[in-house]
Amino acid sequence: MMSDQGSDHPKEECGLFGVYGVPDAAAHIQRGLFSLQHRGQEGAGIVTSDRKQIRSTKGLGLVNEVFANKTMSDLPGDIGIGHVRYSTTGSSKIQNVQPLVVECVDGIWAIGHNGNLVNARALRKMYQEAGAIFQTSTDSEVLVHILADPMYRARPQRVARALCELEGAFSFLIMTKDYIMAARDTNGFRPLSIGKMGDGYVFASETCALGQVGAEYVRDLEPGELVTISEAGLTSTVFREPRKPLAQCVFELVYFARPDSDVFGENVHDIRLKYGRRLAEEYPVEADIVVPVPDSGNSAALGFSQGSGIPLDYGFIRNHYIGRTFIMPEADQRADGVDLKLAVLPAVVKDKRVVVVDDSIVRGTTSKCRIKSLRRAGAAEVHVRISCPPSAYPCNYGIDFPTREELIAGTHDLETIKKFLDADSLGYLSLEGLLSPLKAPDDYCTACFTGKYPVDRSEAGDKKALENDTMELGFERHE
Ligand code: SF4
Numbered sequence: 001m002m003s004d005q006g007s008d009h010p011k012e013e014c015g016l017f018g019v020y021g022v023p024d025a026a027a028h029i030q031r032g033l034f035s036l037q038h039r040g041q042e043g044a045g046i047v048t049s050d051r052k053q054i055r056s057t058k059g060l061g062l063v064n065e066v067f068a069n070k071t072m073s074d075l076p077g078d079i080g081i082g083h084v085r086y087s088t089t090g091s092s093k094i095q096n097v098q099p100l101v102v103e104c105v106d107g108i109w110a111i112g113h114n115g116n117l118v119n120a121r122a123l124r125k126m127y128q129e130a131g132a133i134f135q136t137s138t139d140s141e142v143l144v145h146i147l148a149d150p151m152y153r154a155r156p157q158r159v160a161r162a163l164c165e166l167e168g169a170f171s172f173l174i175m176t177k178d179y180i181m182a183a184r185d186t187n188g189f190r191p192l193s194i195g196k197m198g199d200g201y202v203f204a205s206e207t208c209a210l211g212q213v214g215a216e217y218v219r220d221l222e223p224g225e226l227v228t229i230s231e232a233g234l235t236s237t238v239f240r241e242p243r244k245p246l247a248q249c250v251f252e253l254v255y256f257a258r259p260d261s262d263v264f265g266e267n268v269h270d271i272r273l274k275y276g277r278r279l280a281e282e283y284p285v286e287a288d289i290v291v292p293v294p295d296s297g298n299s300a301a302l303g304f305s306q307g308s309g310i311p312l313d314y315g316f317i318r319n320h321y322i323g324r325t326f327i328m329p330e331a332d333q334r335a336d337g338v339d340l341k342l343a344v345l346p347a348v349v350k351d352k353r354v355v356v357v358d359d360s361i362v363r364g365t366t367s368k369c370r371i372k373s374l375r376r377a378g379a380a381e382v383h384v385r386i387s388c389p390p391s392a393y394p395c396n397y398g399i400d401f402p403t404r405e406e407l408i409a410g411t412h413d414l415e416t417i418k419k420f421l422d423a424d425s426l427g428y429l430s431l432e433g434l435l436s437p438l439k440a441p442d443d444y445c446t447a448c449f450t451g452k453y454p455v456d457r458s459e460a461g462d463k464k465a466l467e468n469d470t471m472e473l474g475f476e477r478h479e
Helices: 025-035 120-129 141-148 158-163 207-212 250-256 268-282 298-308 329-333 365-376 414-421 431-435 465-472
Strands: 014-020 043-049 054-060 079-085 100-104 107-117 168-175 180-184 193-197 200-204 216-220 225-230 233-238 289-292 316-318 342-344 353-358 381-386 425-428
Touching (some): 014 107, 014 168, 025 043, 025 200, 025 207, 054 107, 079 168, 100 141, 120 141, 141 158, 158 225, 180 200, 200 207, 207 216, 250 431, 268 381, 289 298, 298 353, 342 365, 353 365, 365 414
Parallel strands (some): 353 381, 381 425
Antiparallel strands (some): 043 054, 193 200, 193 216
């Protein structure tokens, strides 16, 4: 039975932003987090240091909601890290909002994480058996316990050794009163960039956030690299040799990252244009207009238009005031099939053969609803083109996909999906088309399309696994 529930995009993951040696750190972090809002809308937090004291604030909601009644001057200092969160593990509760701030015997540590640690449950169990008390249901908290472990505290390369215990996807920002550290996992799953701002440094999940604060892009962190910035300047260590080939998340390029970012050495807009052009070659169609599903389908639709010669037009208008997608799932499931987020322009689509270009189909329900809206507005034909291969497998590396059973392409062939959507034709970009425009095509994870998982995920469990482990102990958080 085909699922009729939920949204047609995987959920965003998390965004990191940090500064060192930048006066008014908090105000700059807030600006940076605004630019990374698309990576997580459930919660946000900022931690700063004036080198004497660490201060933090965090809350549930969008950046402008969380910090609406907060004055950034209450967070003085020139060192700081910030985080926007979407819960890929743990639930959407305030204690799970990052940066996590903890007190160890040798001082305060603040940690922000983007990704998903596939061995977090095993590490958590091991530390709990040794007496550790966990305060959140996030996978990220295990790093805190490793850092606090006396065995690691004694080691000179303490953070580097601790990072070696972690498996899966991570980009971390770690901060103390005096310095900031940044690390990227050995597979390179998630992006993390370094920028320069005056005499100071900036870290950001995406380069679009560097521009937002006037920082200049310097370079990406290398997979397996740990960068420390302190009074002594910038030092770099390889905590573990990079995996060969890498497993950078290709979905960052397809959907997650902002088009004005450079990710993994690729310009996101440019790659999406290429995907659209390639899609026009692979699945040509006779039609009158190409219509993007805004906003993430915009670049690929332009590419399809360029490749096919069919003019682009704006058949959908996005309602920017609907609110966060995560609190509006029912908006996609309304029985009358009206999509609250996108409105059709009848004057554009009436009596036209329309090619709709989108970046992915997850459950299929929202796409179905949009095709219905186009037909209701008088479209003569609706052809669907998707700028990546069918999403058939879930992700365990930091992106919240539904289960394989819930993914429409996980259990149905293209003809069945086309019929379910009520499309006149349906075409997905091939895997070859996805990878061939990239500078290092072998260095990407494609598991959600191919089922070939680059890192063992058998112990990871699903998004709720850590929460469920806690509930099995007889406790459910409702703070
Ligand atoms: S499974 Fe898909 S979404 Fe997850 S890291 Fe790999 S490419 Fe990215």
